[in-house]
Amino acid sequence: MKKILLLLCLSLIPLSLLSQEDEEFELPFEDSPLVEESLDYFVLAGGITFDWLMISETNLNSFDQFSDAMKLSGPIQLVGGQGVTGIPWVKNLRLGVFGYGGSIESNIVEETVLMQNSLIASMFGFSVHYGYVPFKNFAILGGVNAGWGDVTFEHYFASANPVEELNPPTTGLISRLEKNYFFAMPNLQIEYAFANFIIIRADASYNMTIGQDNNWTYSRLGTSTLNPDFDLSGLKVGFGVMVGLVNF
Numbered sequence: 001m002k003k004i005l006l007l008l009c010l011s012l013i014p015l016s017l018l019s020q021e022d023e024e025f026e027l028p029f030e031d032s033p034l035v036e037e038s039l040d041y042f043v044l045a046g047g048i049t050f051d052w053l054m055i056s057e058t059n060l061n062s063f064d065q066f067s068d069a070m071k072l073s074g075p076i077q078l079v080g081g082q083g084v085t086g087i088p089w090v091k092n093l094r095l096g097v098f099g100y101g102g103s104i105e106s107n108i109v110e111e112t113v114l115m116q117n118s119l120i121a122s123m124f125g126f127s128v129h130y131g132y133v134p135f136k137n138f139a140i141l142g143g144v145n146a147g148w149g150d151v152t153f154e155h156y157f158a159s160a161n162p163v164e165e166l167n168p169p170t171t172g173l174i175s176r177l178e179k180n181y182f183f184a185m186p187n188l189q190i191e192y193a194f195a196n197f198i199i200i201r202a203d204a205s206y207n208m209t210i211g212q213d214n215n216w217t218y219s220r221l222g223t224s225t226l227n228p229d230f231d232l233s234g235l236k237v238g239f240g241v242m243v244g245l246v247n248f
Contacts, residue, residue, distance in 0.1 A: 098145065
């Protein structure tokens with residue numbers, strides 16, 4: 001009986017040693033928690049913007065009945081600037097200010113006669129956006145721009161004596177209509193950051209006129225009820241470059 005017990009004890013020794021070796025072999029491969037990289041969005045920057053505002057040509061040319069050669073055509077090109085800042089206590093929220101302006105024109109020059117139509121627009125306001133960062137240095141932002149602006153329509157006519165064609169026009173007439181308006185602009189932007197201090201962006205939005213003067217100011221001399229429903233509603237697309245503090 002003693003021999004049997006001794007044999008059983010000896011048979012268990014290799015198993016216990018093997019078990020200890022397995023435990024020692026597994027120690028270097030213990031799981032450690034992974035540290036996830038932050039995908040927060042924060043900027044403090046400013047820069048220049050280039051945009052094109054596309055309003056309907058019917059609306060654009062509804063001031064008068066000039067010939068087709070005098071019709072305005074194409075988008076209004078806007079150039080300006082913007083400044084933006086993140087809000088440290090509200091994750092991924094961004095506030096901004098902006099201002100830009102531009103014009104579109106058409107003209108006819110026939111011998112001693114010059115006729116020109118032009119539409120000039122300016123926009124100023126504030127913006128609020130929320131940023132989503134799917135991967136480092138790339139962000140998608142949705143939000144709204146809102147503010148106020150003014151629009152001016154001018155018709156210019158000038159004639160000169162053929163003998164004095166190199167001199168300023170001897171007679172000229174400017175007809176000017178001006179009004180103020182308010183707008184709201186739902187906006188979507190895509191941004192990419194270079195070297196943590198330069199951002200390039202592309203954006204698309206739809207400009208909606210939400211209020212405007214009832215009448216135009218005519219040549220600063222009075223008011224006009226011409227074309228009361230004219231507005232600058234339409235699709236706006238553009239791009240820009242900003243420089244500053246970037247963290248996304």
